[in-house]
Amino acid sequence: MKEKKDNKVHIIGAGISGLVAAIQLEKLGYAPVIIEKDEAIGGRVQTDTIEGFQLDRGFQVLLEAYPKAKEYLDYEALELQALEAGALLFDHGKGKLFGDPLRSIRFLLPMIFSSDASLSDKIKTYRLKKKLGRKSIEDIFAHDEHTTLAYLEKQGFSKRIIENFFQPFFSGIYLEPHLSTSSRMFEFVYKMFGEGKAMIPKKGMGAIPLQLANQFNKTDIQLNCEVENISQNQITLKGGKTIETDFIIVATDPERLMKNYVSSLDWKSCDSLYFSVKERNIAKPIIGLSKRKDSLVNNIFYPTSIATESKGDGDLLSVTVVKKHDYTIDELIAQTTKELAEQFGIDDARFLKHYPIAQALPSMHNIQCSMEVGATMISEGIAIAGDHQLNGSINAAMTSGELAAQMAHKTMAGISHLV
Ligand SMILES: Cc1cc2nc3c(=O)[nH]c(=O)nc-3n(C[C@H](O)[C@H](O)[C@H](O)COP(=O)(O)OP(=O)(O)OC[C@H]3O[C@@H](n4cnc5c(N)ncnc54)[C@H](O)[C@@H]3O)c2cc1C
Numbered sequence: 097m098k099e100k101k102d103n104k105v106h107i108i109g110a111g112i113s114g115l116v117a118a119i120q121l122e123k124l125g126y127a128p129v130i131i132e133k134d135e136a137i138g139g140r141v142q143t144d145t146i147e148g149f150q151l152d153r154g155f156q157v158l159l160e161a162y163p164k165a166k167e168y169l170d171y172e173a174l175e176l177q178a179l180e181a182g183a184l185l186f187d188h189g190k191g192k193l194f195g196d197p198l199r200s201i202r203f204l205l206p207m208i209f210s211s212d213a214s215l216s217d218k219i220k221t222y223r224l225k226k227k228l229g230r231k232s233i234e235d236i237f238a239h240d241e242h243t244t245l246a247y248l249e250k251q252g253f254s255k256r257i258i259e260n261f262f263q264p265f266f267s268g269i270y271l272e273p274h275l276s277t278s279s280r281m282f283e284f285v286y287k288m289f290g291e292g293k294a295m296i297p298k299k300g301m302g303a304i305p306l307q308l309a310n311q312f313n314k315t316d317i318q319l320n321c322e323v324e325n326i327s328q329n330q331i332t333l334k335g336g337k338t339i340e341t342d343f344i345i346v347a348t349d350p351e352r353l354m355k356n357y358v359s360s361l362d363w364k365s366c367d368s369l370y371f372s373v374k375e376r377n378i379a380k381p382i383i384g385l386s387k388r389k390d391s392l393v394n395n396i397f398y399p400t401s402i403a404t405e406s407k408g409d410g411d412l413l414s415v416t417v418v419k420k421h422d423y424t425i426d427e428l429i430a431q432t433t434k435e436l437a438e439q440f441g442i443d444d445a446r447f448l449k450h451y452p453i454a455q456a457l458p459s460m461h462n463i464q465c466s467m468e469v470g471a472t473m474i475s476e477g478i479a480i481a482g483d484h485q486l487n488g489s490i491n492a493a494m495t496s497g498e499l500a501a502q503m504a505h506k507t508m509a510g511i512s513h514l515v
Contacts, residue, residue, distance in 0.1 A: 103508045106131060106331055107345045108323050111139025112490055113481040114347030115308040116168055116497030117504075118315040124505045127314035128345075131331070133322035137309055139348075140456070141490070143302030146449055147372065148408035150300040154368040154453050155268075155397055155414045156490075158304065159285070161292030163233070164494035169307060175298035177402035180382040181289065183265055183395075185212055187387045189441030191378065194261055198222075212387075213257035220253060228287040236283045237465040244270070247279035264385035267418050268395040271364040271457050278463050281487055299405045304490070326353050328477045343504045347481040347497060349455075350474065357474065361484055362459040367417040367452055369432055371445035376401060376411035386439050392428075393435045394418040396442075413445060425450055457488035466495055472503045479503040 105121055107114045110132035121128045136142060142153045157179060158165060182195015182203055193206035194213075207218060228236070242250070244266060248258050263275060269285060270277040297303035309317065322334040326346070331339040351359035378384060381401040386393050393415055400411045415432055423431060429447050436442040464486045472479040481500035486492035 104341045105343045105504050106341045107347055109347035110137035112141060112493040113497035115305055116494045117345050117347055117481050117501040119311050120498045120501035122314050130317045131321045131323055132319050135320050138302055138305035141301050141305055143300030145406050148406055149412040150404050150406050151370050151449055152301045153451050155416050156301055157294040157296055159288040159292055160295050161288045162491035164491045168494055174303055176295035177298055178293040178295055180380055184382055184384045185387050186384050186440050191384055212260035214254050217254050217257040225290040228283055229290055233465050237280050242279045243276045244279055244282040245275035247282055260387055268416055271366045271418050273419050280463050298403050323353055343507055344478045345481055345500045345504060363455040364457045364459050365454045366456045369415040369450050370448040371413040372410050372448055373413055373444050374410045377441055384440055391435055392417055392419055392431055396440055458484035463487040469499050469502045472500045
């Protein structure tokens, strides 16, 4: 009988799902090999240091209530820094506070007097939080799916709060401007926001994959190594080298790797731009949203409003563009700079870096929080992982990696018994 450690398992992709798959395989007694085409681990979750500032590749946050993140991450060691539970709604250079008074007393008066929502809206947001607090994640994902916009209308929210708050806030999360994303995702994210804070590690989001990889004892990671195609028990790398293996976990979209695999996967894109300013105009760590419908900029955030490991000169400003556009990079910077001045009152923004992210989040219907282990198997000896299997979140990426590893184990155990 073959020993577990002698079974070769290869994971393609060192994003969150691939890293969690490796942790899980180690727990089950294997010594997997991760093959990653990039020069670093993390996939969509990486942090660069430029001029001393920490730039996440796309503004993103870890919701501390994510159940899988609690299992796989040591929050204390990540030195998580909390964002405020709300937003500043900007127009004509001025921001108005909009947030949960139960989280922070400083939201109380602005919320009482806020003209961005009716009294009935304010009561409904509170009731929704209570309702979703009682609803399990499994129930949320078992429920009928609508667009988020239809869901909010059905809940009786006014056009005012939808246009002034929900639309800009959730467009930044979904990375699409129409709130056409599933109501299941809305309920899940709303529940997560209600049960914990939005966090960023002190060293940036890239600290998350690094902490996952630090848990490895037997996993080998091969960077700068691109897989060209796979078939049962064989991986072919770019350049022609082939690797024989017992099981493959594809922790990315397999479409280009497998001859007969047809993926129906669509991706949502965004532009992430970074600027430096002499001094930030928002003291607290809170997201700034544009209330203007014609605005290209969806949200701004100062990563230097939380404690960071590395510090640059002045403050760092992150700008996210969600809308589709035909601008060249120079036009995009010019338009963004103009909106920063006109809408957000920031007139000294100096451009630092642009990340065009073509495949930011999977565009999906019938999103799930989990799946049967067997459903990860896409071909003989090949399982799939990645957020695109469930829903576009770090939590889902972790769940999918865990399930694919269990599938590998199930198959290997079968092989072992047969040998
Ligand atoms: C701008 C932005 C904002 C986001 N905001 C949030 C947020 O606030 N909260 C949240 O929970 N989630 C957020 N997400 C989503 C989250 O980042 C993803 O769900 C998660 O990182 C997906 O991990 P993954 O392992 O599924 O995929 P990926 O991170 O895409 O990993 C796939 C890996 O496979 C590698 N690979 C691909 N092809 C090959 C090949 N042929 N050979 C070898 N290697 C290959 C890639 O290089 C990559 O490293 C955001 C994402 C983006 C981009």
